[in-house]
Amino acid sequence: MSQQDFNMDFIGIGSGKCGSTWLFENLVQHPEIFDGNPKEIHYFGDLYEQQTFDWYKGLFNGAGDKRKGEFSISYMYHPDAAERIYQHFPDVKIIAMVRDPVARTYSDYQHFIRKGDLPPDYPFSQYIKDEGKLRFGYYTDYLVPFFERFPKENILVLVLEEMQHDLAECYRRIFEFIGVEDISFLPEGVEEKRNQAVNYRFLKLENILVRCYRFMARRGMTGFAERLKRSGVAQMVRRFNAKSEPIPGMDAASKEKLKAIFEDEQLRLANLLGREGQIWTR
Known part of the structure; x- marks a missing residue:
């Protein structure tokens, strides 16, 4: 199959911690969408110079006439x-998810603790002093390159707060x-929340799970990682390891500080999308 014969129907580009796992797992339930579509390939990001395009195509073997798509939040x-995406698929549909950047x-921060990149007692107020940790909440800056290349009608930006x-x-x-064709299809369990941060009995066990998946993704072992995830083994381990009490909430001072920092972002995003007024604080 030549590159000209291979096309993607949709590519999800992010953002992380905005519900992309929940969305993807619901999309692949649709009978017209290939349920073997892998998530978090990262091919057009860090793996582009490590893997061939034939490797990328091979991840979608068996799709037949069903819709092909992937979500990689790094894009x-x-x-x-x-x-890179435009050069290969200029007509592909681009899907992005955003949410209130304060909550994101x-x-x-909770995910950094899960990965073991931060100690569990590291203060959130200290975490947000690093401006580099806040940059992912400025969605507009990262969406502009896609709007510069793809037709606006080929880009769908979803707001998690509105979706709910x-x-x-x-x-x-x-x-x-x-x-x-069937746009009225509603995925089973669509109201179930996925990939949420929880308290763990043994944080080191969760660190190992997350780091193993990250190790496989960075080395192009996406197919194996997806099969492992869909086997339910990781979910079973996490259910065993989870505590019943919820994670602690954000302190009020940090919340107010972040609200002030991101005050203009939703107005910038609304302008990019051709919308009026607020977005996630409607």
Whole structure:
């Protein structure tokens, strides 16, 4: 199969900690979408010079006439991803997910602890003093390269807070955007939250799980990693390791500080999307 014979129907570009896992796992339930579509390939990011395009195509063997797509949250932030995707698939549908960057930043902080990159007692107020930790909440900066290359009608930016108000309408809109015939399909368990931060009995065990997946993803072992995830083994381990009490909430001072920092971002994003007013604080 030549590159000209191989096309992707949709590519999710991020952002991380905005519900992309939940969205992807619901999309692949649609009977017209290939349920073997892998998530977190990162090909057009860090793996582009390590793996061939034939390797990328091989990840979608068995798709047949079903819709092919992938989600790699690194694409939004990689400086070359937009151009690389455009060079291969100029007509592909681009899907991005965003959420209130204040909540996204706190979720990212919890994820750093899960990965073992931060000690569990590291203060969130100290974490947000590093401006580099806040940059992923400036969605507009990272979406612009995609809007510069792809037609606006080929880009769908979803706001997590809006999606949660009307899931049926949200998925109807997504399926219509992708181009499947049955746009009224509603995935089973769509209201179940996925990949949420929780308290763990043994944080080191969770560190190992996350680092193993990260190790495999960085070395192009995406297919194996996806099969392992879908086997349910990791979920079983996490259920065993989870505590019943919720994770502690964000302190009020840090929340107010972040709200002030990101105050203009939703207005910039609304302007990029041709919308009026607020977005996640409607």
